[in-house]
Amino acid sequence: MTFAMIGTWRMAYEGLSKGMELMKNGGNSSDAVETAIKEVEDYPFFKSVGYGGLPNANGLVEMDSAFMDGDTFAVGAVAGISDIKNPISVSRKLSKEHFNSFLVGSGASEYAVLNGFERKSMLTARAKKIWEKRKREIAQENLSPYDGHDTVGMISLDPKCSMAVGTSTSGLFMKKPGRTGDSALVGDGFYCDSEIGGAAATGLGEDIMKGCLCYEIVRLMGTGLTPQAACDKAVYPFIDKLKKRYGKVGEFSLVALNNKGEWGVATNVEFTFAAGDNKNAPKIMMANPGEDGTTVIEPITKKWLDAYELRIKAPID
Amino acid sequence: MTFAMIGTWRMAYEGLSKGMELMKNGGNSSDAVETAIKEVEDYPFFKSVGYGGLPNANGLVEMDSAFMDGDTFAVGAVAGISDIKNPISVSRKLSKEHFNSFLVGSGASEYAVLNGFERKSMLTARAKKIWEKRKREIAQENLSPYDGHDTVGMISLDPKCSMAVGTSTSGLFMKKPGRTGDSALVGDGFYCDSEIGGAAATGLGEDIMKGCLCYEIVRLMGTGLTPQAACDKAVYPFIDKLKKRYGKVGEFSLVALNNKGEWGVATNVEFTFAAGDNKNAPKIMMANPGEDGTTVIEPITKKWLDAYELRIKAPID
Numbered sequence: 001m002t003f004a005m006i007g008t009w010r011m012a013y014e015g016l017s018k019g020m021e022l023m024k025n026g027g028n029s030s031d032a033v034e035t036a037i038k039e040v041e042d043y044p045f046f047k048s049v050g051y052g053g054l055p056n057a058n059g060l061v062e063m064d065s066a067f068m069d070g071d072t073f074a075v076g077a078v079a080g081i082s083d084i085k086n087p088i089s090v091s092r093k094l095s096k097e098h099f100n101s102f103l104v105g106s107g108a109s110e111y112a113v114l115n116g117f118e119r120k121s122m123l124t125a126r127a128k129k130i131w132e133k134r135k136r137e138i139a140q141e142n143l144s145p146y147d148g149h150d151t152v153g154m155i156s157l158d159p160k161c162s163m164a165v166g167t168s169t170s171g172l173f174m175k176k177p178g179r180t181g182d183s184a185l186v187g188d189g190f191y192c193d194s195e196i197g198g199a200a201a202t203g204l205g206e207d208i209m210k211g212c213l214c215y216e217i218v219r220l221m222g223t224g225l226t227p228q229a230a231c232d233k234a235v236y237p238f239i240d241k242l243k244k245r246y247g248k249v250g251e252f253s254l255v256a257l258n259n260k261g262e263w264g265v266a267t268n269v270e271f272t273f274a275a276g277d278n279k280n281a282p283k284i285m286m287a288n289p290g291e292d293g294t295t296v297i298e299p300i301t302k303k304w305l306d307a308y309e310l311r312i313k314a315p316i317d
Numbered sequence: 318m319t320f321a322m323i324g325t326w327r328m329a330y331e332g333l334s335k336g337m338e339l340m341k342n343g344g345n346s347s348d349a350v351e352t353a354i355k356e357v358e359d360y361p362f363f364k365s366v367g368y369g370g371l372p373n374a375n376g377l378v379e380m381d382s383a384f385m386d387g388d389t390f391a392v393g394a395v396a397g398i399s400d401i402k403n404p405i406s407v408s409r410k411l412s413k414e415h416f417n418s419f420l421v422g423s424g425a426s427e428y429a430v431l432n433g434f435e436r437k438s439m440l441t442a443r444a445k446k447i448w449e450k451r452k453r454e455i456a457q458e459n460l461s462p463y464d465g466h467d468t469v470g471m472i473s474l475d476p477k478c479s480m481a482v483g484t485s486t487s488g489l490f491m492k493k494p495g496r497t498g499d500s501a502l503v504g505d506g507f508y509c510d511s512e513i514g515g516a517a518a519t520g521l522g523e524d525i526m527k528g529c530l531c532y533e534i535v536r537l538m539g540t541g542l543t544p545q546a547a548c549d550k551a552v553y554p555f556i557d558k559l560k561k562r563y564g565k566v567g568e569f570s571l572v573a574l575n576n577k578g579e580w581g582v583a584t585n586v587e588f589t590f591a592a593g594d595n596k597n598a599p600k601i602m603m604a605n606p607g608e609d610g611t612t613v614i615e616p617i618t619k620k621w622l623d624a625y626e627l628r629i630k631a632p633i634d
Contacts, residue, residue, distance in 0.1 A: 062424075071562065072562050072563045072564070073527040073528075073559060073562055073563055074527075074563065075523075075526060075527060079396065079421045079497075080421045080422050080424065097523075098523060098565070098567075099463050099489065099492070099496075099521075099523060100489070100492055100493040100496040100523075101523050102496065102497050102498070102522075102523070102526070103493065103494075103495040103496055103497070104396045104397045104421035104422050104495045104496075104497050105397050105421050105422015105423055105424070105495050106422055106423060106494070106495065107379075107397065107422070107493060107494035107495015107496065108495050110494060110495070111493065111495070146416050172416065172417070175416070175417055176417040176420065176424060176428065177420075177423070177424035177427060178420040178421045178422050178423065178424015178425050178427070178428070179416075179417040179419065179420055179421075179424065180396075180419050180420070180421050181419070185502045185503060185504075185505070186502060186504075186505055186526040186527065186529060187502075187503075187504045187505060187526075187529035187532060188502070188503055188504060191529070204416075205419075206392075206414075206415060206416060206417075206418050206419070209392060209419070209503040209504075210390040210391075210392060210503065211390075212503060212504035212508070212529060212532040215504060215529040215532060215533075216532075216536075219533075242390060245388065245389050245390055246389045246390055246391065247389075248415070250415075
């Protein structure tokens with residue numbers, strides 16, 4: 001009776017632990033993904049997802065999210081949704097529609113309101129202060145405005161061998177109104193097939209989407225590779241190819257889980273994630289790019305966790 | 318000095334011919350794609366693309382488009398853009414941005430206006446009449462509202478072996494506001510790698526996106542398959558898989574072109590397309606699903622073309 005879950009970034013941990021608990025008590029993989037991501041969306045100190053997420057250039061929190069059922073390939077997604085408490089729940093609901101299952105902009109927000117999803121102003125006082133500070137910095141120092149584009153992605157496997165994947169993000173800080181990345185795009189930001197496994201991405205969506213990496217990781221797992229081998233093989237050569245062909249490359253971090261509960265990660269930056277299964281309690285780990293297209297995974301240190309906690313709650317001047 | 322082009326549906330023909338002429342006179346593949354798709358967007362009697370495209374449930378023409386440069390993997394895309402004459406030109410311009418290259422909803426329309434793209438009310442009197450008629454039919458007969466979701470997709474290869482792909486559509490007729498399909502999603506509605514080839518899709522976007530088929534076709538061509546073999550191998554087994562796993566499957570039609578100028582098609586419905594190269598003048602052909610996962614391609618008949626011409630201009634009662 002295997003069940004397992006992996007999620008992107010340290011922020012995934014508490015939600016993932018809830019999702020695992022739910023599956024332990026008979027919940028399915030779709031419920032686990034939705035529960036886990038809602039937890040991340042609701043926590044005000046994670047500044048790249050849901051409530052407390054950093055706004056676009058106009059000061060509006062615009063969010064992207066998707067949900068995919070690995071049993072049926074059903075997909076629901078929203079891009080540029082605003083003023084809705086839990087985009088992941090809207091995505092999951094949309095995945096049950098055969099038509100009109102991917103909605104963007106005001107159409108996505110209207111759908112959510114008409115279907116009874118909770119409205120909420122997603123801009124916290126803290127996020128507004130960060131936005132105002134950055135506007136001042138940009139004006140004074142001609143800084144690049146873009147920073148912070150950490151999507152939460154969760155993949156789950158339940159005891160019945162059903163799998164699901166979900167994503168949620170407020171996207172690139174200071175993005176242009178309407179900008180979307182890879183998080184709502186099938187195969188780019190996520191993919192899942194319960195007969196094989198699932199994958200999810202975080203990083204610079206504009207570059208990640210160029211490689212269709214989540215689809216590719218799942219495809220490679222389908223040829224018999226472990227999730228780690230599939231991540232390494234899909235991600236690092238593509239990063240090299242993009243450097244050569246496009247001339248530059250943003251941040252890429254990908255996680256994968258197969259239907260045996262094994263997981264893998266690939267990244268070109270320091271990247272934290274959380275994972276657990278029926279034998280191992282959820283824990284936070286750190287991944288870094290290794291030599292020759294490999295990934296180095298280490299336990300997280302208390303020092304890192306303490307510094308993170310201080311950082312996300314530090315006063316904004 | 319090979320150059321070639323393929324485009325979806327009979328509507329591709331005139332634009333594709335212009336794109337081919339342009340490449341014959343030294344133009345590049347990106348110019349050819351943009352020129353070809355603009356021609357389709359501008360023609361008022363094609364009811365699923367650009368001016369004259371059928372509106373959403375609220376009567377607004379909302380359009381999706383994307384552009385991908387096969388040399389660099391640069392992608393630009395818009396979803397749910399309105400009141401802009403040529404979405405493909407906006408997509409191409411966005412493909413030159415490293416950040417904010419995919420815009421949705423009002424953000425996409427605002428970007429286009431701010432960047433000097435021509436504004437235009439895209440709802441023709443004819444399209445409005447078709448919309449009003451369908452609203453009456455739905456009210457009276459409880460018909461399914463959805464019909465007509467023909468994307469124009471064009472892939473080009475120029476004499477310097479550069480490739481590009483573009484898509485443009487007004488999407489599903491009577492769609493919910495903000496609905497988008499596969500046409501703006503990398504790997505789902507289009508993909509292109511000049512070292513291999515390109516692919517583009519049309520049909521029910523909600524189902525096409527579940528398979529990442531354009532990426533998969535290009536990947537298969539990269540393993541040495543001809544475009545036709547790659548189309549057959551990617552598309553028909555996935556259609557079978559989706560029927561089994563999801564229980565139903567919409568319309569799928571895909572075209573591919575490799576960097577030798579060879580092309581291929583796969584479809585589960587009657588599907589017209591246009592193709593040409595430096596040796597063969599552009600012509601319209603018809604594809605149908607054959608036996609055992611194959612595609613039957615025939616010349617188009619004068620009878621079909623005459624009936625089409627009458628149909629797209631027939632009075633609306």
